[in-house]
Each structure stands twice: as structure tokens, then as C-alpha cells.
Amino acid sequence: xxxxxxxxxxxxxxxxxxxxxxxxxxxxxxxxxxxxxxxxxxxxxxxxxxxxxxxxxxxxxxxxxxxxxxxxxxxxxxxxxxxxxxxxxxxxxxxxxxxxxxxxxxxxxxxxxxxxxxxxxxxxxxxxxxxxxxxxxxxxxxxxxxxxxxxxxxxxxxxxxxxxxxxxxxxxxxxxxxxxxxxxxxxxxxxxxxxxxxxxxxxxxxxxxxxxxxxxxxxxxxxxxxxxxxxxxxxxxxxxxxxxxxxxxxxxxxxxxxxxxxxxxxxxxxxxxxxxxxxxxxxxxxxxxxxxxxxxxxxxxxxxxxxxxxxxxxxxxxxxxxxxxxxxxxxxxxxxxxxxxxxxxxxxxxxxxxxxxxxxxxxxxxxxxxxxxxxxxxxxxxxxxxxxxxxxxxxxxxxxxxxxxxxxxxxxxxxxxxxxxxxxxxxxxxxxxxxxxxxxxxxxxxxxxxxxxxxxxxxxxxxxxxxxxxxxxxxxxxxxxxxxxxxxxxxxxxxxxxxxxxxxxxxx
Amino acid sequence: xxxxxxxxxxxxxxxxxxxxxxxxxxxxxxxxxxxxxxxxxxxxxxxxxxxxxxxxxxxxxxxxxxxxxxxxxxxxxxxxxxxxxxxxxxxxxxxxxxxxxxxxxxxxxxxxxxxxxxxxxxxxxx
Numbered sequence: 001x002x003x004x005x006x007x008x009x010x011x012x013x014x015x016x017x018x019x020x021x022x023x024x025x026x027x028x029x030x031x032x033x034x035x036x037x038x039x040x041x042x043x044x045x046x047x048x049x050x051x052x053x054x055x056x057x058x059x060x061x062x063x064x065x066x067x068x069x070x071x072x073x074x075x076x077x078x079x080x081x082x083x084x085x086x087x088x089x090x091x092x093x094x095x096x097x098x099x100x101x102x103x104x105x106x107x108x109x110x111x112x113x114x115x116x117x118x119x120x121x122x123x124x125x126x127x128x129x130x131x132x133x134x135x136x137x138x139x140x141x142x143x144x145x146x147x148x149x150x151x152x153x154x155x156x157x158x159x160x161x162x163x164x165x166x167x168x169x170x171x172x173x174x175x176x177x178x179x180x181x182x183x184x185x186x187x188x189x190x191x192x193x194x195x196x197x198x199x200x201x202x203x204x205x206x207x208x209x210x211x212x213x214x215x216x217x218x219x220x221x222x223x224x225x226x227x228x229x230x231x232x233x234x235x236x237x238x239x240x241x242x243x244x245x246x247x248x249x250x251x252x253x254x255x256x257x258x259x260x261x262x263x264x265x266x267x268x269x270x271x272x273x274x275x276x277x278x279x280x281x282x283x284x285x286x287x288x289x290x291x292x293x294x295x296x297x298x299x300x301x302x303x304x305x306x307x308x309x310x311x312x313x314x315x316x317x318x319x320x321x322x323x324x325x326x327x328x329x330x331x332x333x334x335x336x337x338x339x340x341x342x343x344x345x346x347x348x349x350x351x352x353x354x355x356x357x358x359x360x361x362x363x364x365x366x367x368x369x370x371x372x373x374x375x376x377x378x379x380x381x382x383x384x385x386x387x388x389x390x391x392x393x394x395x396x397x398x399x400x401x402x403x404x405x406x407x408x409x410x411x412x413x414x415x416x417x418x419x420x421x422x423x424x425x426x427x428x429x430x431x432x433x434x435x436x437x438x439x440x441x442x443x444x445x446x447x448x449x450x451x452x453x454x455x456x457x458x459x460x461x462x463x464x465x466x467x468x469x470x471x472x473x474x475x476x477x478x479x480x481x482x483x484x485x486x487x488x489x490x491x492x493x494x495x496x497x498x499x500x501x502x503x504x505x506x507x508x
Numbered sequence: 509x510x511x512x513x514x515x516x517x518x519x520x521x522x523x524x525x526x527x528x529x530x531x532x533x534x535x536x537x538x539x540x541x542x543x544x545x546x547x548x549x550x551x552x553x554x555x556x557x558x559x560x561x562x563x564x565x566x567x568x569x570x571x572x573x574x575x576x577x578x579x580x581x582x583x584x585x586x587x588x589x590x591x592x593x594x595x596x597x598x599x600x601x602x603x604x605x606x607x608x609x610x611x612x613x614x615x616x617x618x619x620x621x622x623x624x625x626x627x628x629x630x631x632x633x634x
Contacts, residue, residue, distance in 0.1 A: 273562070273589035279614040281524035287617040288528045314614050351573055351605055374600075381604040 012216040019212060023205030030198025033191045041188040047116045048181045054109050055173050061105050062143040065150045066163055102147050106140045128180035135173035142166045272317045282310040334496050335373040336366050337426055344377050348384045356397035363403060369426050369493035371473035379466045383430040383489050390434030400431045416490055418476045424495045431488035442479055509535040510628050515545040515559035532621050542571035556627045557584045561602050576606040583608040583627040587615060
């Protein structure tokens, strides 16, 4: 998340710069257009309006004389001077002033126009200005000619004829000026449109910028928040680590305590062993001396006491050893089968003659069964011992030990008639390729003191004791049928949980 | 007199047990290790062997093994101060390895004598 968010932040900044730049460009363009309108177009329009005004003045001046000549009355009612008589040459001063003023006005008008035209140099309208100049000159020429006629005392009819021409030329002049004004106004309109567009662009850019800034702020907020979360997660992880190491420490302590206890147990066992050895001379010699001592003698009594004390001491040692054994973590009612078998098998292997090979097939994962270590151990050694004895005199003797997990439902399984409750069991089988067990013996094989061995080679208690112990643990031991001769013994032991929460076994 | 071979690495145990058995009428030869015991067995005929099974270098069990293979007719009485090898108790181990009997030290003297006599008796019956 961190790296990706950094990229997003960078992109955000670049976008902000881009949009700001576009907005600024729009602003600059708008500003330059505004400046052009203000500095250029506006003054020109003003001048064009002045021009038109100027032309109007010429027109009104010329109208004055036309009125005087055509009606014989001055235009202005205020003028109380004598009117210019029809058909007469103007003779009064007022009349003469009027004419002089007219001539001055027209001359000034030409001057002014050339000034204005000089100022208003603008690309497109320059053709217009030439037209204006021409039309203006023509108009003033006609105005002056009318003035001349008035001065010379021409008839009204004669002046009326010029009046049409004058009006025609006035029309042209005004049209020329209007054309220039229209063109210039279009320029201004164009410029103002562009200004409006620039302002719109700028506004859009600013809006975009605003949105981007919002988004950017949100992103920054998210990044900061996720960083805060990550920091908190790291703190939690540290706390968890501390907790785990605390737990681990306690576990290690417990383990150390257990190991100490085991070591103590071993030490106690060793001490008991040594004490037992030390008691041998005490018990043995005192017994012997007691027998040698004369009847009723004091020594006999004393020696009896010594022997008794030694015997009590050995009894005490037996209790101590039993206690040290029970203190170990080995439980009375369950054990881990694979480990126990592995130990037993390695010992059993050492006792086999070279003519016998032992193969084992054990599952690799732990298997907990409901019988104590000692019983299982004894059973295994018992069966292997019997197999070994059965293989005496046989070349290439084979003993196969295997363990598997089976489901017992009903009493028949693989042809074994097992007498156990339904459930899950481990099946330990020890098979040999010896002469096998004759049918007539099978029934009695678990009976106490039953033995096929020669006298002196075992009292025949092994299988019987094993059978009792196994059935007491909720299992069974059977002779399994074997193809091709040989004997196979199978021990069924119920599976349990290592911690003790077992399912109820249905009683048969 | 019946001949007893007594094997134990503890000198006090050897001395007191041998003296007692002689007192009871047995001809006792002493050996302090399984190795010495084997040498003696090859050289002489004994009627019974009484041996500690926990001696240095696992001598005792090794002796038992060799005895079972080499001299099946010679009964061995295993004696031990107790304890275990792994999960297996020593005396159980001795039974597995073919001892006639496995007794816990200190053996009550009368029990020892009784067992010795029985071992010899049964061996003679064959």
C-alpha cells in the first residue's frame, strides 16, 4: 500500500501543476485580449464616432446655408440680424461671418479627419479609412461649392440642385464611417468573446483544481491513516511477540522444571540402586552370622536386628524407587505407542541371532493407546521372544512387526475374532515364519502356566500375563491366521486422546 | 558340591554373597566382570550362574545373551539393584533375555539359596 500510495501522491501533484498551468495560460490570454480592447479598439471606436460627429457638423453647417438661401431665414431664431435676401449676395456682417465660419469649419474638419485617420491605424479597417477620407473630401468639396454658390448669390433653384448631390455625398461618407465602425465593433466583439471564453476556461480550470485538491487531500489523509494503522499494527505485533515470548518463557520454565524432576527421579533411582547394593553385605552377612550364632545368645538377637533393619531399609528403597518412577510424566493408563515400540524394538533386535532378521513397519506420526508403557513393552518383548524361540533351527528366520489403525465394528476384522467394543484401535502384529501354532494348542495358548518350552526355559507365564494386562486395558490379543505357515499374533489396543478426553466405549 | 559362578563388580557384594553361599555348602567362584565370567565358563563346568546385570559396559546383559546362545543348559539367575534401561525395567529385560529368575537386591538370603537350588534342580532334570 505504501509504495502505491506514493505513486498516487506524485501523480496528484503533477496533475495539480498541469491544471494550474492551463488555468494560468487562459488567464494570460484573457488579460492580453482585454488589454488590446482597452488600448486599441476602444480609442478607435471613439475616434470613429468623432469622425461621424464631425461629418454631422459639416452637414448641419451646410444645412444652415441651405436654409438661409432657400427660405431667406437664418436657422437660429436668436439671430435677430437681417436675413440674407433671396437672390441677393450676403452683405451684412452676420451673413459674412456665417460664411467665413462655414469655410473655417470645413477646413478644420479636413485637418481633424487627417489627424484622426493618422491615429486610427488598424489592420483591417485601413481600407475603410481610405474610403472615409475620400468620401469626406468629396463631401467637403460639395459643401464648399454650396457655400460658394451662396456667397455668389445663386438662385434657390440652383442651390436645390446641389442639395441632392450634397446629400448623396453625405450618405456615402456616413456609410463609409459606419462600415469602419462596424468592422471595429466586430473586432471588439471578437475580443470580448475571447475574453469571456478565457474567463470560462479559467473558471473550469479552477474548479478542476479545486476537485483535484480535494481528492489529493483525501489521498493524503488515507495515506496518513494507513500509516497510522500500520504503525499500530507494528506495535500490536511487538506486543504479541512480547506475549509469545512470555508464554514461551513460561513453557521453557515448565519444561526445565519437568526436566529437573526427571533428573531428580533418575538421581533418586541411582541412589536407590547404590543403597540396594550397599545393603547386600548388611543383609547377607548378618543372616549368615545369625545362623552361626548359638541359640539364645545375645549376638543372635543383635544380628537379627541388623538383618531386620537392612530389610526395612531395602523396603524403603523400593518405595522410594516406586515414587521416583511415578513422579515421571509417564501415565498409568495411556502411552504413545510408536515411541515405546521403537525403544523396545531396538533392544529386541540386539538379542536376535544372526539367522533371524527383524523388519518393522510403523506409522510415522504419534499414536496414543489406552495402556501403560510397561504393559505394551512387556507384551512386545513377550511376542518377539516367542517368535525368536519358534525360529530356532530355521535358516533365514523372519520376524515382522507392524502397526496399523483399524476400525472395529462387530467382532470380525481381517478374519480376527476380536472381543472388544466398537471403535478405533491400533493393531500391533508380530509375525514369524516358524512352524506356526498347531490348532490343538491355540485354545490354550493364553492359559496360565501353559508352555511348550522345555522345562527350565520359562514358566509359561508370559503370554498369560500379557493377555490379562491387554484385556484389562480394553484391548485384545489374538492369533491371526497366516498364509503359508508361521505364526502371527495381533494385539488390539484402543486409541485415546493424549490428554484424557476419551469417547465412551460401549460395553459389550 | 554344586558349582556356582558369582558375577558382580561390587567387591562387598561379591564377598558377602560368596561367603553366605559357601556357608550354605556351595562351591563359589567369583568374577568381577562379564568378560572374566565368560573366560571362566569356557574353562570350567558350572551348575548355575548368579550375575548382576547392571555392570559397566552393559556387561551383565551381554553376558546373559551370550549365555543363552552359547550355554543354553546353564541357568542364569539375574540380580539387580533396580532401575530401567529406557522404558524397560532391568529385571523384565533379564526375563526376556532368558534368565531363569530375576531377583531384586538385596535378595533375602534364604530366597537366594532357594532359587539357586531350584535352578540347579531343574537343570539336572533335563
